[in-house]
Amino acid sequence: MVRPGWLASLWHWLIAGVLALLIVASSGWAVLALWYRLPGPTVLRYGVAGLWIIAALACCMGLFLKGWPARALLGYLAMYLVLGIWWWTIQPATERDWAPDVAHIVSGTQEDDNRVTVKNVRNFQWRTPQDFDERWETRHYDLDQLRSVDLLVSYWMGPAIAHTLVSFGFDDGRYLTFSVEIRKERGEAFSTLGGFFKEYEVSIIAADERDIVRVRTNTRSEDVYLYRVQMPKPVMQDLFRAYLDEAHQLQREPRYYNTLTSNCTTLVYAMMKRIVPGLPFDYRLLLSGYLPEYVHSVGALAPGVPFAELKAKGHINAQALKTNGADGFSARIREGIPGTDTPSYDADN
Structure with a gap:
């Protein structure tokens, strides 16, 4: 008992x-x-x-x-x-001794005729990660001339973790790339673990591809893949505006970056979900290295092309190294990538 x-x-x-x-x-x-x-x-x-x-x-x-x-x-x-x-x-701030490459958050204003003035566009000339010429520019874009949206994914620590960039192409051949990044202070380095503990604020950078893509392919030796996204023109325009709206919000109310819940992929998904209601959530939004597979699974990459082929042909490092920072960089890195010879939207509709 x-x-x-x-x-x-x-x-x-x-x-x-x-x-x-x-x-x-x-x-x-x-x-x-x-x-x-x-x-x-x-x-x-x-x-x-x-x-x-x-x-x-x-x-x-x-x-x-x-x-x-x-x-x-x-x-x-x-x-x-x-x-x-x-x-x-411990609250986020807008004023610190920021690292030069994230010293400014992009801002933009739109006129009534769909023309947009974008300020603080980064266009650095990189020689090494520590040696570069700083240049911040003001540029003008006509959203009626938007031609394409491309997804760029940059890998630096295995297949599951990557940095996500979204690049908008215009009829005149120019590209503007948006990137959600940690806003490092001068001398700080990125820590995946630190990103869970209010180590960095969030910033949104708009940059020339010869800066923000080439620094990853040519200077940091990261593996970068490019995919053409299928998207109606009104949605493309709304996404462009959403980046600027999000940047304005960060300037008014700074937020902390979080490695899992508030990063370069989850914030893009949040913007897209506001534009396209019902967009399904998926674990690949958290494991950002698998984001292209998710986009392919919802039918938003080049139609009729298997994902394995898109990935194999989308690896742009060889072309980026060959072209370096010369004129025509954006066109050269897209050579041979399925779908990049046509607009993101269906021109017949």
Whole structure:
């Protein structure tokens, strides 16, 4: 016969074990948050993170000691409340010592006749990632002359993670590329893990392809793929405007980048969903390296061409290296890519 006291003891140990696991898991997030966002020297971050670990372990031990579980749990909740208040006080900003390549967020104004003036278009001349000539320009575009939308995907750390760019082509042969990027401070480098902990604000960059594409293919040696997207002209125009609207919103209300939920792919999806209601969500929107497959699955890439062929022919690095920064860069990198010899929209409709 099982004694009731034994059952009560087992139940207590099971509950204490579950709570201890929750403390350990939540402390993992807490320690990383303190490490990435606590101001001050490295030794201070080590010290505070170490104190948190010691206090959390003490709370875990208290869960198993007679007379201490409630105090241990309340103590840990109090610690987390203080952490949460501190975390809430960390707010994004528009004014910092930004890195030169993200010093400006694009802005634009539209006239009544569909003509748009775009300010702060980046057109850097890159020699190395650290050696470049800065140039920010004001350009004028006629949205009635939009011809194409291309998806560019740049890989630097395996097949699942990539950076997404969207490039708009016009009848006169010009291209303007939009990119949702982290807004690094001067001297900062990107950290995937840091992107979960309010390490960077979000920025929207508009740039010439000889800048924003070539820096990835020729300077950073990333693998870049280009795909022609099928899209009605009114939707193309709305997407162009959506980028400018999103940029204006970021200038008024800055936001933090998040590696998983607020990145170069999820923000584009959010803009497209406002334009095309009912656009399905898919895990490939989170694993951005697989985004082209998602776009192909909803029928928005070159029709009738298998995805494997689109990917093989869409790898533009060889042409980009051959052309470098010469005139005709945009036309050369599109040679042989299915669909790029025709507009994104159906010209017959």
